[in-house]
Amino acid sequence: MPALPVTVIGGYLGAGKTTMVNHLLRHADGVRLAVLVNEFGELAIDEDLIEAEDDTLISIAGGCVCCSFGSDLTGALLEMAKMHPRPDHLLIESSGVAIPGAIAGSVSLLDGFHVDGVVILADAETLRDSAQDKYMGDTVLRQISDANIIILNKTDLVAADALAETSAWLAAQNPNVRIIETQHGNVVPEAVLDSFLVKAAASGPHHHTANMEMMTLTPDQRVDVDDLARHLADENLGLIRAKGFATSLSGQKMLIQVVGSRWATSEAAQDKADGIVCLGFKGQMSKVALP
Amino acid sequence: MSDTTIYTARKIITMNRNRPIASHVAVRDGRILGVGDLEELATWGEYKLDETFADKILMPGLVEGHAHTMEGTLWRYVYCGYFDRADPDGKMWEGARTIDAILDRLKQAEVEMTDPDAPLSGWSLDPIYMDNKRVTRADLDSVSQTRPIGVLHASGHILNVNTKALELGGLMKTGLNHPGIPLGADGYPTGELYGPETMTPVGVHVGFNRSLTDSDAQGLRDFGKLCVRTGVTTITDLAARLEPDGVESMLSVTGEDTYPARVVPLQMFMGATAKETVDKVVALKKRATDRLRLGRIKAVADGSIQGFSARMRWPGYHNGAPNGLWYTAPEQLAQLYRLALAAGIQVHTHTNGDEATEMVLDTLGPALTDVPSPDHRFTLQHCQLADAAQFRRMKNLGMCVNLFANHHFYWGDEHYRLTVGPERALRMNACRTALDTGVPMAIHSDAPVTPLGPFFTAWCAVNRITASGRVQGESEKIAVEEALYAITIGAAYTLHMDDEVGSIEVGKKADFAILEDDPTEIGGPNLKDVRVWGTVSGGRVFCAADL
Numbered sequence: 073m074p075a076l077p078v079t080v081i082g083g084y085l086g087a088g089k090t091t092m093v094n095h096l097l098r099h100a101d102g103v104r105l106a107v108l109v110n111e112f113g114e115l116a117i118d119e120d121l122i123e124a125e126d127d128t129l130i131s132i133a134g135g136c137v138c139c140s141f142g143s144d145l146t147g148a149l150l151e152m153a154k155m156h157p158r159p160d161h162l163l164i165e166s167s168g169v170a171i172p173g174a175i176a177g178s179v180s181l182l183d184g185f186h187v188d189g190v191v192i193l194a195d196a197e198t199l200r201d202s203a204q205d206k207y208m209g210d211t212v213l214r215q216i217s218d219a220n221i222i223i224l225n226k227t228d229l230v231a232a233d234a235l236a237e238t239s240a241w242l243a244a245q246n247p248n249v250r251i252i253e254t255q256h257g258n259v260v261p262e263a264v265l266d267s268f269l270v271k272a273a274a275s276g277p278h279h280h281t282a283n284m285e286m287m288t289l290t291p292d293q294r295v296d297v298d299d300l301a302r303h304l305a306d307e308n309l310g311l312i313r314a315k316g317f318a319t320s321l322s323g324q325k326m327l328i329q330v331v332g333s334r335w336a337t338s339e340a341a342q343d344k345a346d347g348i349v350c351l352g353f354k355g356q357m358s359k360v361a362l363p
Numbered sequence: 364m365s366d367t368t369i370y371t372a373r374k375i376i377t378m379n380r381n382r383p384i385a386s387h388v389a390v391r392d393g394r395i396l397g398v399g400d401l402e403e404l405a406t407w408g409e410y411k412l413d414e415t416f417a418d419k420i421l422m423p424g425l426v427e428g429h430a431h432t433m434e435g436t437l438w439r440y441v442y443c444g445y446f447d448r449a450d451p452d453g454k455m456w457e458g459a460r461t462i463d464a465i466l467d468r469l470k471q472a473e474v475e476m477t478d479p480d481a482p483l484s485g486w487s488l489d490p491i492y493m494d495n496k497r498v499t500r501a502d503l504d505s506v507s508q509t510r511p512i513g514v515l516h517a518s519g520h521i522l523n524v525n526t527k528a529l530e531l532g533g534l535m536k537t538g539l540n541h542p543g544i545p546l547g548a549d550g551y552p553t554g555e556l557y558g559p560e561t562m563t564p565v566g567v568h569v570g571f572n573r574s575l576t577d578s579d580a581q582g583l584r585d586f587g588k589l590c591v592r593t594g595v596t597t598i599t600d601l602a603a604r605l606e607p608d609g610v611e612s613m614l615s616v617t618g619e620d621t622y623p624a625r626v627v628p629l630q631m632f633m634g635a636t637a638k639e640t641v642d643k644v645v646a647l648k649k650r651a652t653d654r655l656r657l658g659r660i661k662a663v664a665d666g667s668i669q670g671f672s673a674r675m676r677w678p679g680y681h682n683g684a685p686n687g688l689w690y691t692a693p694e695q696l697a698q699l700y701r702l703a704l705a706a707g708i709q710v711h712t713h714t715n716g717d718e719a720t721e722m723v724l725d726t727l728g729p730a731l732t733d734v735p736s737p738d739h740r741f742t743l744q745h746c747q748l749a750d751a752a753q754f755r756r757m758k759n760l761g762m763c764v765n766l767f768a769n770h771h772f773y774w775g776d777e778h779y780r781l782t783v784g785p786e787r788a789l790r791m792n793a794c795r796t797a798l799d800t801g802v803p804m805a806i807h808s809d810a811p812v813t814p815l816g817p818f819f820t821a822w823c824a825v826n827r828i829t830a831s832g833r834v835q836g837e838s839e840k841i842a843v844e845e846a847l848y849a850i851t852i853g854a855a856y857t858l859h860m861d862d863e864v865g866s867i868e869v870g871k872k873a874d875f876a877i878l879e880d881d882p883t884e885i886g887g888p889n890l891k892d893v894r895v896w897g898t899v900s901g902g903r904v905f906c907a908a909d910l
Contacts, residue, residue: 085694110634142634146563169689177541178560183533207674207693207722210686 075186075338076153078162078179079265082172082215083193084202088225089165092193092257092264094118096163097136099261103271104135106152106159108145110167145175146182153184161188161267169211173218186338188266189331192219196238196253197229216245220332221252221263221312228255248333250312260284262351266315266329273316273349284312285354289362290347294319297326301335303363304328304348310356316348367391367410368902369401374881375421377867378851388421390873393902397869415904419896420881422847423866424596424874425817426854428765429744429807432578432600432626435586437486437811440570441472443514444487448814451585453592453907462498465514469506476510483507484570485514487811488523491777492830498523499547500554513569517773519812520670522562524554524569532565558670577609583616583626590624591905593816594876594895597855597864598624601711601744602631602661605647610657617654623898623905625654625874627858629661629711632691637699644708653901656860660703661744662712663690665719668747668782669774673716675748681784687716693726700730700741709859710741711765717748724756731760740803742857745770747791748783754793754800763857766792768806768823769813771836775829789836794824798845805854806846818882821846822891843887875899 083089093107094117117130117138124131130138137159141148145164152162164179166172172190180187192215195202202212216222222242227235235253242251252263261268263284273288291300297320304314314330317340327340328348350360368390375385377398389396389404397404404410435451442448442456443465449455459465465488473483483506490497503512503525511528515521529535529552537550543561547553556562566572578586578600590598603609605628617626630644640660648658665687666672671680672687679686691699696712703710714720720743727741742763743749747770749757757764771792779788790796797804806824808815824846827836841849855865864872879894897906 085692140634143559144563146560167692168694169692171688174560177543181534181539181541181544181561181564207718207725208689211689 073184075184076159076162077186077188077266078149078164079188080164080166080172080176080179080190081193082166082170082175082190082218083168084195084208084212084215085168086198087193087195088223088257089193090116092223092225092259093163093165094121095257095259096261096264097121097132097134100134100136101271102134103265103267104157104160105163105265106136106155106161107138107163107165108141108148108152109138109165110141145178149179149182149185161265163265169208171211171214171218173214176218186329186336188329189220189334190218191221191223191264192216193223193225193257194242196224196227196235199224199238200241213245216242216249219246219249220334221250222246223257223259223264224251224253225257226255227253248307250310250332252312262286263312266313266331269313269315269349269351283354284351285357286349286351287357287360288316288347288349289360291318291362294321294323295362296321297328297337299363300348301328301330301337304330304350305333305335307333309352309360311350311352311360314348314350316346317344318346318348365392367396367407368413369404369410370413370416370421371401372416372421373418375867376847376881376883378423378848379866379868382868385867388867388873388875390899390902393873395867395869395871395873398867416877420878421867422594422876422878422882423851424864424872424898424900425594425850425876426597426805426858426860426865427595427807427810427815427817427850428599428805428854428857429601429767430598430810430815432583432586432603432628434589434811434815435584436578436582438585439581441469441483441485442487443468443485444517445489445492446814448487449592451588451592451910453910461493462496462502465498466502466506469503469512469514473506473510479510482511482513482528482569484512487517488514489517491774497553497555500524500526500529500552503554511568513566513571515571517812518667518669520558520667522556522566522569522571524556524565526554528565528569529554531568534565577604577606580612580616583613584622587623588910589810589815591898591910592895592907593818594878594898595815595817596624596874596876596898596900597858597860598626599858600626600628603628605630605643605657610647610650613655614650614652618652622654623900623903625656625864625900627656627659627860629659632660632662632699632710637695637702640699641702641706641708645706648708656858658708659858660699660708660710662696662699662710664696664712664714664723665690665716668715669777671782673748674718674722675716675783676718676721680782682781686718693722696723697726697730700727701734704730704734704736704739709739711744711857712741713744715745715747717750717753720746720749720753724753724760727760727762737761740857740859745809748787749793750790751793751796751800754796754802757802758800763803763805764797765805765807765854765857766794766797766824767809768792768794768820769808771827772823772830773813775835776831776833779829779835790839791836792824793836793839794841794845794849795839798841803853803856804849805857806849807854816891817850818893818895819891821850821882822887824849825887825890843883843890846890847882873899873902
């Protein structure tokens with residue numbers, strides 16, 4: 073069974089994590105998401121999405137679920153992996169004070185799970201203040217430095233020049249991160265979870281969103297798979313995500329997964345067709361090519 | 364009319380200034396009818412004279428304001444600690460002072476096990492007393508290669524396991540890249556696991572899982588025995604998950620006729636919102652009984668100093684380690700404090716580092732402005748690194764403090780040398796400053812982190828001696844009388860129970876510590892050696908030798 077992808081969603085209180093999770097659930101479109109939260113009270117699932125609810129599990133339209141893990145994340149992950157049908161993707165909404173890299177590190181210890189990246193929500197209006205906060209400042213900075221993707225949310229609340237300044241500041245804090253600006257948590261789902269990207273790629277002609285586009289690279293021969301993955305993760309290329317298959321120099325089919333500057337390769341079934349779907353910012357895709 | 368029993372004692376130390384010393388105490392309906400001499404007490408009418416304690420010293424039943432009932436459960440595992448320690452049945456386990464001694468003890472336990480697949484669990488390991496020599500999985504493999512083995516460190520933050528346990532937990536592989544999993548030269552884990560996220564996947568296979576913190580019925584009964592042996596009649600469980608089954612079990616066990624202590628479990632603030640937590644505790648409080656005092660909350664602001672997860676103010680850790688972790692955000696704590704104050708529910712907050720203490724002070728202040736609560740007695744637990752200015756703020760905010768006196772003995776040298784450096788190590792657990800500032804103070808063991816035993820805790824606060832024998836922080840020593848106050852009425856005050864327990868005076872619960880030695884005469888240097896005969900809890904007599 074392929075490893076279950078896990079995305080860690082973090083960010084300080086009030087950054088818009090809950091709004092974004094609802095947005096993802098609303099656009100799950102057949103991808104079965106399982107959302108793990110510290111505590112139910114923290115994550116308010118939109119009423120109209122809820123199909124059924126008990127003490128430990130909320131069932132959501134479209135086969136998604138939400139469960140609270142309290143103090144036992146490992147236990148909750150193992151439970152989720154045993155569910156029938158198995159979820160397609162796990163999303164951990166970490167608490168406002170959590171260090172998301174530590175959570176991702178813990179997930180990586182468990183067999184049968186694959187870390188699909190750390191996505192941090194940041195409030196464009198208050199981020200710089202939180203980063204200066206007497207108590208929480210260093211925690212906010214650690215969250216930023218752990219991120220593969222930062223969703224800079226609530227951009228409608230700040231002037232353009234202030235936004236540009238905040239964005240530049242973020243990039244300086246974490247040069248490897250991809251920053252996606254958004255409002256009301258309305259992020260392109262494909263950018264947050266690779267399961268959405270795979271589904272979008274499979275659903276026919278690549279659609280284009282407001283400020284992102286998708287394309288597929290198809291190697292026509294065997295490649296150095298690690299080289300290719302490293303190339304796709306290069307910050308100069310600026311890809312947000314990439315995922316797909318290629319054949320290694322020795323003839324082994326390999327899965328390539330890229331989120332921001334983080335990349336991983338692993339052995340895959342030989343019957344997979346070569347092809348890597350890439351998601352990037354509009355206007356930057358022209359340089360995306362095989363190395 | 365109910366029966367009255369008058370106990371004769373060699374001496375009764377009442378902790379009540381109007382009658383500090385007496386020879387007799389009268390008990391009726393589990394309460395103190397009076398204390399004085401026989402002639403005075405006889406004026407209450409018919410009585411039965413009981414000479415059981417004629418050669419004993421009586422004190423108010425001791426109050427332990429910060430312990431965990433888990434101590435009772437852990438004794439079913441193999442004790443691997445460095446120091447001698449008594450188990451619930453009174454057996455004194457000699458400290459295991461070398462790794463070989465620990466392995467021998469584990470081997471002996473292994474031989475006696477009948478189920479070949481059952482895990483072997485040990486506890487209270489602490490390499491700092493053994494030149495910091497680390498236990499490896501190869502060491503534990505020498506005990507068994509087929510049975511999973513896990514030994515929990517005294518701090519509770521580190522777990523040592525053998526190869527079999529690593530295999531069962533899916534960690535017996537190369538290529539791991541995690542700060543909590545040191546790797547050996549061969550690229551495999553050495554068998555030491557740091558922090559809950561690395562301990563959990565393996566811990567479940569070696570007898571250490573989350574539910575261990577909820578002591579089961581047997582664990583709670585064993586915990587009660589430890590209370591009798593140490594003179595304790597009121598004790599906290601700080602903190603508990605208090606899930607429905609656990610609450611029923613605690614109600615049932617503490618309700619047994621022979622249960623010897625009042626247990627005060629605090630609901631942990633974790634995994635639920637402030638509102639859910641306060642609502643739950645308001646409901647639990649209605650179910651409180653005489654011996655199970657439900658209805659309080661424990662919050663945790665930061666981690667531990669020796670684990671480098673406590674939040675420190677400038678200049679931070681002495682060895683340059685990065686600042687620690689917040690376990691609860693200030694906003695969440697602010698919400699909890701407001702809701703709890705409004706509902707009349709007391710909150711105790713764990714802080715270790717001085718930045719965590721500062722955060723709590725900054726957070727409680729505005730909450731009290733919004734919800735004025737003159738007698739809230741919100742208590743800082745551990746609060747090990749607070750400075751004089753912070754104690755003054757505690758006083759102004761009406762806070763109490765429960766300082767970790769035992770910690771100073773066990774880890775004081777480590778703090779001096781490594782974590783906070785010489786200057787701040789002197790002010791840790793500043794009992795003198797607390798009292799001089801007028802902050803109501805208790806002192807604690809945090810059992811099972813250190814052994815339960817209020818006279819030892821009092822000795823720590825009076826002498827401030829570290830494990831290596833140095834006096835650390837001469838100016839923070841307190842007098843014997845002050846220490847005895849801290850382990851009785853002082854601790855009772857932090858629980859809002861000083862009207863019921865903590866002194867021997869008319870109307871209070873007949874809760875006594877029955878002693879062979881007089882703690883006011885034995886002398887500060889010997890305070891830890893006060894011998895305990897047993898206790899009286901609600902008028903019921905418990906002799907340690909008969910348990």
